[in-house]
Amino acid sequence: MGFPILSLIIFLPLAAGLIILALPADRKLAIKGIALGAGVLSLVLAVIVYAGYDLAQGGYQFVERMPWLPALGISYYVGVNGMSVPLVLLGALVITAGVMISWRVEDRPREFFSFMMFLGASVQGVFCSLDLFMLFFFYELAVFPKYLMIAIWGSPKTRDYGSMKLTLYLFIGSVISLVGVLAMYFAAGQKTFDMLVLENAGFSMAFQQTWFLVVFGGFAVLGGIFPFHSWAPDGHVAAPTAISMLLAGVEMKVGAFAALRVAIMLLPEGARYWSLLILILGTINVVYGAFIALIQTDFKYVIGFSSVSHMGLVLIGFATLSREGLLGAGMQMFSHGIMTALFFAVVGMVYDRTHTRNIGELGGLFQKMPIAAIGFIVAGLVSMGMPGFSGFVAEFPIFMGAWRVLPLVAIIAILGVIITAGYILLVMRRVFFGKLPEAFEKSVTDITVMDKIVVGVLVLLMVVIGVFPSLMTTMIESGVNQILALVGGA
């Protein structure tokens, strides 16, 4: 592959971030323009990757490799397979959407957009990595943008707590898996971080069983696994809108993806050994997250906990280690990414206009901002797993996978669906329907054109994938085949 398209996807946001930092602070339009340009461009590149990925050939494509530190076997090694291509697309989408949603940020836009771009580069780097060191490098790169963006631009009441909690939880998870990564490196004894080599390193059964939990657990913290999920709602709620979108929409997928890529694919025996535990934890995620979401009074917390609930399904999908489960998990990562980004975007739009997130104080906003309301409704339907939307085609195979290994999980987790329906419908009704409080009669205006574009595109995607799942499943299936080749099984 001659054209370094993946490198461009990774480094374009990085470069944009640096350029933005170098601009004078008062050139706001230029700052936003560059951020948007980088976002759109990387989106275009991601679409090209998606379209250009050769399904017949499968495997890792668009591979680029350069030595980084040969002495330790570290290389800059990127490539994508069917599992990561949709995530690259997701990353580019949500970053672009985040920039557009943040168009009206007035407080230090230079730093805001620049940090956001760094975050974007970080997630793309993880999705594209074929080198374990590089994966980790980019994984950790996200620490400071995440922290600062919440701490500086977050909601004043909880930003200190939320940002710190989030960062520390995630950091602790990642450094713990770092130890596991190092253990794998030395146990393989091949002096390389090349994941394709490590896949065949032949780790002993005992080693895999011991270290799987460390590596998986560390990464899964970012995936929101119970009982390490509590950073998610607090962090998401404290974050500014675009960052909530990125965090819940993409960063949680980064965690899940890393857990899959490193822990499950490199330590398959360990995955098999611990799969029951993950299944159970994932199920708790689903049901517990939904229950807690049901009793929230803060609009944003509802969505925050719903993310915990939905990521549980991804974990269940992983833990089944079956074709359907993994396929569904892949779909769910994309679907949930889009859905929750849209959720948070709408929550942000509502909050910007009403200055409250208390569900009790809201109402009747459909009249004032119909497009946003429709966006929320569609995201809600996706979240409920309503057929015809992307959530259903993602969740269904996950449940099928669960049937293969432990039907009880499917039966319990499905309760999450009905609870989800309950809280989504309640919130939807209380916020967007019913009586519009008088205070909002004049103060609330419709959302901007930029916002409408974001809502429209995300809604369209969710519907299109829900109606034509093959658009994405064929892609993910090819990635699942690769995973299954490693973990064995159907």
Add this chain to the structure above:
Amino acid sequence: MTGAFELSMIPAVLPEIMLILLAVLVLVLDLVYRDRENSALGWITAIGLLVAAGLGVAFSRPASEPVLLFGGMLRQDWLTFTFRLIFMVGAALTALVGTEKSGKHLGEYYLLLIISTLGMSLMASSANLIMLYLAIETTSIPLYILAGFKVTDQKSVEAGIKYLLFGAMTSAVMLYGFSLLWGFSGTTSLYELADALKAGSAPPVLMGGLALLVLVGFGFKVSAAPLHFWAPDVYEGAPTPVAGFLSTASKAAGFAVLARVLLAVFPDSLPFWTVVIAVLATVSMILGNVLALVQRNIKRLLAYSSIAQAGYILVGVAAGNELGVTGVVYYLASYLVTNLAAFGIVWLVGRQVGSDDLDAYAGLGKRNPAVALAMLLALLSLGGVPPLSGFFGKLLVFGAAVQAGQFWLAFVGVITSVIGLYYYLTVMKIMYRPGTDEQPLPMTPAWRTALLACVAGMIFLGVAFAPWYGWATAAAGSLF
């Protein structure tokens, strides 16, 4: 005896010679230009130090096999080479950071800095107990003075005295250990001691005791717990650039001799001292990080953080393998640029705002966005976050621990680094909070240059590992 004097040995010590010349030059210039504006002195010192470093790179490159020089006093190997670079670059940056337009006794300040650097350079290359002790004292005495350099400031004087007392005491213990070593073996050469001790069939307990005595001196230098008590007070009182120098170059010198002496003299009791070092590392990491949490003074915070960092570096030593020492060298280089940047900014803020309190940093993000960004990078590097050098340093030392099978040490390391991140983030957050004053802080060109160099170093070491990693591996290789 190997290494009797030959003219061809001169290039090996060319940088040290250059330092002496520089010291003389600074002294003369100071005499000539006394009572005038002499910010040039800082530049001259810095450039001189860099020239010395350059000479080292150009002419003092060690041969493939280590060579003993000057009757076995010095050893020319890659460890010497890399550490010399660390010291000289560190001193140069320190000189630039502290450059004032005018000030009293500036000549002496730079002179002491250069002499101390000379001592460190010799420390790293010493291959003989006597030479080593001399080098350590050459390093320390100027530093005692520098710590108490602001004679009008009570805190500074207190810092100087404290540093002196602690230093002298630990130095005495160490010297006692040295004398016992000589007594049991009849030799002062580091590279003959091991065999001599074995021949004298010294009991393992004794060997362990000797190692402990020696460790006291080195532990003080690197400010590892439980020999860390001086650090917070001294850092707080000493002039900020000096504190930075103490925490980086001086610490590095300590690690250079620590690694050399332990591996050269006590190879047989490796299982024993690795445990001791591991314990020291654990205590340092935990104590340093936990105590840093409660600090409200940035210099004290950085002092405790430096204790914790010493703990991380000790993890590399405790691994007792090549990767560990590589990690130590890499970490120290990274720590040098990182911490000097942090102290440089502390100096700037402290001088302008007149306070080292954390609250003084509120609004820095608005006042000087670039400075705030540099501080941000420095703190992140300290916390071990890519793409900054601290990340790779930590990766190496923890990797070494894992390679050595010390998983628990690696886990303690990573968990405490999370605590570390907490207070680094707190500082970061304060910088970006609205402050009372929005006036940008004025910076001198020298300071700017130093900071830029530090930041560049942090990023370079954090992204392009290969060059320095190669040298660090070579340095590690020269000890095994």
Add this chain to the structure above:
Amino acid sequence: MNFISDHLLTLILFSPTLVALVLMLIPSGNKQALRWTALIGSLIPFGLSLGLWAGFDPGGAKFQFAEQANWYPAIGSSYHVGVDGIALTMVVLTTLLTVISILASFSITEKVKAFMALFLVLETGMLGVFVSLDLLLFFVFWEIGLVPMYFLISQWGGEKRNYASLKFILYTMGGSLGLLLATQMIGVLTGTYDLPRLLELWPAYQVSGNVLFGLPLATVKSIAFWAFVIAFAVKVPVWPFHTWLPDAHTEAPTAGSMILAGVLLKLGAFGFIRLVLPLYPAESQQYAGWLAGLATLAIIFGAFGAFGQNDFKRLVAYSSINHMGFVMLGVAAMAAAPGTADAVIALNGSVLQMFNHGLYSAGMFFLVGVIYERAHTRDLSKFGGLWALLPVYGTILIFVSMASLGLPGLNGFVSEFLVVRGAWPVLQVATALSMIGLFFTGAYTLKGLWTVLHGPLNEHWKGHLTEINAREIIVIAPLMVLIVVIGVWPAWILDIINRAVSMWF
């Protein structure tokens, strides 16, 4: 032309959605244009379904107009649609009632665009259930229909619409959870969702040792059977899963109630006929007594419930439970004695009853809506003697009520007679008890008529109530025609139903 005949079902299925999208392009202020576009648009699927009827060969293949395309190959599901005689009648009923309901909703003035669009999407959802030949696809459409219905109730409903709409959707979604789980299980076990294949594979499904998930296979199948039954029973609704229905009906807007009673309830019954009986023949037979019991209880309690109401609309709502009970009775008969001539008669009656109930219940709800729009109350005690004021309306109301009551000569009689005739030899006790219910059917229908039309005139209404208007008569007229036609000459539709039923069982 070829394209249309080859993809007739797809066209019928998605033309309403397309029309809904077209509606999106019309400005919301232009209500008249919106209404007419929706109405004309809804005529497209209706016209096409008439074409479907015309092109359907009753003696031909089991499934006709079948189409199959890739949909979700990864899990073995495809877009597979087709109709048999049973589905055909339901498709025609759906498209017809949609047209009528849209016409009936011309009186809606708020958010016309959204209303019409949702209505058309709802039509797609309902049609999809009838034509799906893929279990997963069936479920997809099954659930899709809930969303527009939820919004129709919650946005255009009565006072307690929030409660009613939430109850509606949670009940039906909750009821479908078992269906969803069982669907997944069947998919996992057989590796396909294709209905024709499942019909062969699943009833004969065996595992070595007959143990599945640690349970005996028979138990697993029974649980799956009940999961299906509950999902469909909620929708029908069968006692005791019926409590959402009166609330939903009462609060829904008129057209919503019409379509709810006319078509949505049929989805449940259709599920029994299409899925439960063929997929679980053994279990059906085993539990036929239970089904019959539930059906009987639905008939009796539905009738009692209706009799006890003071709200006109609630009365009609409970009557639906009662009438749908007969459908269930036919199903139970077929479950008990599959393939026998009696059971075929009973099931024929059931299918016809579905069609018939679709006609007269839609009519009843519409008529309730007509009076409600004028009087703004549905309280039976406030009416009285209105025949004198509204002779035309009164006549129509009596006519439709008589169909519902089962007056010979009108359609209700034909289907209920067939059910009872078929069920009697198979399930005597249940049938006998149902006759008691039938008696109360007469009682509550007459009560409704009596309190509204007869008795002393409530003077309050004098001059306030206007006669039924032309548009409303156009709405009700086709229903009345069909009621009579089927009542007098049911053979044309029964033939199609009978052939299909005979083919299935």
